Amino acid sequence: MPELSRLLPLLTAGDLLPRNAVAVFCGGPTARGWPDPAASHDIRVVTRTPWSPPSAVNGRVPLEPPVVGGITLRLDGRRSVVTYWTECQVDQVLAKTTRERLAAVGAAPLLVEAEELLVENLLTGRALSGTEWVSDRRGRAEAGAFRDIAVTRSLGDAEGSVEDTLGQLASGDLHSAVLSARKAFGHAVDALLESHGGYGTCAPELRARRFREVAPDFMDFDTYWAVECLRDLRADDPRSWVESVMEICRELVATHSGELRDAALRGPRRGW
Numbered sequence: 001m002p003e004l005s006r007l008l009p010l011l012t013a014g015d016l017l018p019r020n021a022v023a024v025f026c027g028g029p030t031a032r033g034w035p036d037p038a039a040s041h042d043i044r045v046v047t048r049t050p051w052s053p054p055s056a057v058n059g060r061v062p063l064e065p066p067v068v069g070g071i072t073l074r075l076d077g078r079r080s081v082v083t084y085w086t087e088c089q090v091d092q093v094l095a096k097t098t099r100e101r102l103a104a105v106g107a108a109p110l111l112v113e114a115e116e117l118l119v120e121n122l123l124t125g126r127a128l129s130g131t132e133w134v135s136d137r138r139g140r141a142e143a144g145a146f147r148d149i150a151v152t153r154s155l156g157d158a159e160g161s162v163e164d165t166l167g168q169l170a171s172g173d174l175h176s177a178v179l180s181a182r183k184a185f186g187h188a189v190d191a192l193l194e195s196h197g198g199y200g201t202c203a204p205e206l207r208a209r210r211f212r213e214v215a216p217d218f219m220d221f222d223t224y225w226a227v228e229c230l231r232d233l234r235a236d237d238p239r240s241w242v243e244s245v246m247e248i249c250r251e252l253v254a255t256h257s258g259e260l261r262d263a264a265l266r267g268p269r270r271g272w
Contacts, residue, residue, distance in 0.1 A: 003030060003076065007043065008128045010075045011082070016053055022046045022087050023130025027121025030078075034209055041080040042121055046130065052084040061114055063089045068114065085118065093118055094140050102145040110149050113202060119146050120199040150194040154201060155253060158187035162249055165242060174238045178230075181245040185227050188252040192216055218252070 004026055011017040017024070023046045029039035052058075052069025059068050070083040093115045095101065101110065111119070119141050127134035161184035168177035189211065190201045198214040200206055211224055226232055227248065233241045 004041075004126055004128060006076050007041065007080075011043070011045075014073075014075075016071070016082060017045060018047055018051045020048060021129065022048055023133040024128040025121060025125045025130075025134050026128055027117070027125035029206065029209070031121075031125040032213075034206075034213075039078070041075065041078055042117070042125070043075075043080055043082045043128075044118065044121055044125075045082060045084045046087055046090055046133070047084060048087055050084075050086055056084065059083075059114060061089070062112060063092045063115075065089070090118065090122075090137060094137060094144065097141060097144040097146040097149060099145045099148075102148060109153070116150070117202060120202075123197070124199055147194060147197065150199060150201065151191050154187050154191035154194055158184050158191060158249060158253065161187055162246065165246060169239065169242060174242070177242045178233065178238050181242045181249075182227070182230065184249050185245050188249045189224065189228075192218060192252055 007026060008017070008024060011024070025044050025046075027042040027044070029036040030041065050065055050069075053071060056069035056071045059070055060066055061068050065086065068083050068085055068089070070081060072079065072081050074080065093111070096110050096115070097119060122134070122138050123141055123146070161180050165177050165180040165184055168174070168180055186204060186207065189207065190204075193199075193207070193210050193214050193216070194201065196214045196216060198210040200210050208221075208225065208228065211221060215221075227245055230241075232244075
């Protein structure tokens, strides 16, 4: 992509890229091939030893070293977030996504959001430098359990929202039930998309775009969009809409792709 090819020289010109960087890769809508002139770039710089520009702000991560430097600026007219990871940190994150690790800890949260986004960008983004390094780590991520981890997390979030919805229905709090049902549906759809490699749960505003990209057999876009935008919700009968959405959520978890069913069985189910 011509636009992405301009980022590396801009980073170098701004003294934002060490000479010994192992790899640089970029995530976000543009890196995924989605035209969006206002979308941000999520740029990952990987180094052999810790390095970040003096203006970087450190964020805590459960890794060694326990910090990741980050800077937000405009590159080529776009908001860009550049974070600096060591090669060792990336490998530690990938070690958390192995099938052996998932089997050992079950449904316990394996990744914090910063780590999940790193792997997501690795899988869906574009290498700007260090192509072989990025390809090797992407292969490790694809061979691991990241997909199951993401699906299991979204299923757990869906179950929690379903429980909220049912409790609100029982108490007569129909307005809250509508919002909780929509939230549960979003998590259930995220699980469906993630089971097909359509990652991006941390950016729910891009869910419709991910849905079109995955195009799952379970549900057509019009059916999905009707729920997402509350199209069939009636102000004089919100309970019927909530109940219909709950049924869709049950079907999403119980009856679609085998991958999603397998991932769901790995974690404790509270039942709907």
